[in-house]
Amino acid sequence: MAEYAFPAQLLEELHAHWRPPHSSTSSALPDDLTLLRILETCYHASLRTAELRATRCVLAYVSTDSLSNRSLMRFEHPAILTASELVRLAPVTELHRTLIGCHHFGGMLKIWGLFEHGQAWQTVDSISGTTTREEDLPDDCLTITIEGPGALSVARGEKEVVRLRDGKIIAPHKHPLRQMDKPLGTFFETLVKGLKEPETGDAIISSFKVEREQLLDIYMMAIARILERIRSERHGGSVVISASPLSRRVAYRTYTVIGHAALADDILNHCRALRGLQAAPIDPSSEAERFRAEAAVRQSSQSLIRGVNRVSLLAAIDGAVLLDGKLRIEGFGVRFPVLLPPDTTILDALTGIEYPCDEWGLRHQSVFSVCQKCDEAVGFVISQDGSVKAVKSVQGRLHFWDGILD
Structure with missing residues (x-):
């Protein structure tokens, strides 16, 4: 019988490969309960569509204090992090350029807004590994990319840590x-x-x-x-x-x-x-x-x-x-x-x-x-x-x- 991996199985891999570097702006890996909530929300969002469009976006667990104010689009009232909110916001983001930011507010995970990173021609893609300047995104910021139905990529900053695809956990690899x-x-x-x-x-x-x-x-x-x-x-x-x-x-x-x-x-x-x-x-x-x-x-x-x-x-x-x-x-x-x-x-x-x-x-x-x-x-x-x-x-x-x- 085939065995399929789900978000819960990503926790062990994340802890094994995270190893955050020394950074003046730390966005450490959250506790397991928070991490599982984020992964499961992204996973369920990946299985949904909006007007026949697949959900594709990047969610970052990061506080606004760690980011440059000029790149932020903060909401007056942060929205509770749910799969529905990610599906709704995904069409207004540009993959790997506009990220959805979330963090804890009053003990609850909420989406505080959107932010952009990178600049000009160098932000075209992630192939070269030079898409983002260090000041745009903290090195140890947790990001989850929804690539398609059931497909997630988890990264520390711009460096991929682990990927979930076709029910399999895939170790980090060079492009x-x-x-x-x-x-x-x-x-x-x-x-x-x-x-x-x-x-x-x-x-x-x-x-x-x-x-x-x-x-x-x-x-x-x-x-x-x-x-x-x-x-x-x-x-x-x-x-x-x-x-x-x-x-x-x-x-x-x-x-x-x-x-x-x-x-x-x-x-x-x-x-x-x-x-x-x-x-x-x-x-x-x-x-x-x-x-x-x-x-x-x-x-x-x-x-x-x-x-x-x-x-x-x-x-x-x-x-x-x-x-x-x-x-x-x-x-x-x-x-x-x-x-x-x-x-x-x-x-x-x-x-x-x-x-x-x-x-x-x-x-x-x-x-x-x-x-x-x-x-x-x-x-x-x-x-x-x-x-x-x-x-x-x-x-x-x-x-x-x-x-x-x-």
Whole structure:
């Protein structure tokens, strides 16, 4: 008989992995009764919908004294923490950017309001691990992310401690897109290493002194921003990134794009601007120089965001958006023939559970099909309910990574 884990089973894991660091603004792990109440409330909220929308939000157990006043939206009358309140407030929050704050008031757990954290381009996603400045969120603040029905992620600040998914407790892990020794991380690291200077054709990392980690961070953040933007539109979609050209037999392009500027060029320009700002002196006599460096960062950031938005808007057309390794648009409204052999299965890389491919709809199966045919492609499927999967063939076997933005 299968055994399923519930919020109560998370307590032991939390105590084992919490280990709060020394911090001037302490938000220690609450007592077990309070902790269980928070986890169970979030769990039950995850199973509910509002106007057919899945509940997705982040709850933080933190007092207002630990946060900057400029980021707070405090309620005059704090609301009692219930699943219904979380379902009601979830649509007005932006996942990982706007958090719901709760704490004890008069011996009761209540929601005191909302608060934002992070800034500008660096807050796009959690992949790079640099989404939040320390002053925005206490390092030892308890946060619970409702990722989907029955799916919770518990974190200390921005660091994941434990996750509950498909009735299983999953130990903390590095994001699959940033695990350089794993299939997805290796794929994107190879693409970044292969980027060339537009003028000379030289490798960017060797010809221009760009920190590899910084370039990879911004490249991955651009992909995450594309997926997040598609998800926010709630119409679903799919994006396929292929390191090698796909023939028309494999990918029929309703609209073929030629001569489009690569998003990788915007990424490189943003890296240059950031390095220029880091190198700019901070003394009063160099104020003009630093102002120009800050303006360059704003301009490159805006250009990058425009490029990201341009790509994400194309997902509104039926079919996939097809990008090359430089994130150049090759086509949209792309259709991949579903030619999966009977009884083809796909492995959940996180849980190790194997599923028949025909359990999913046509959008998923078409991405499964192209990834099976092309080892040098990664597909992303964004469902209307907000879930995002990455798909790749690994040694001839299909794998998927669920909750890629969570």
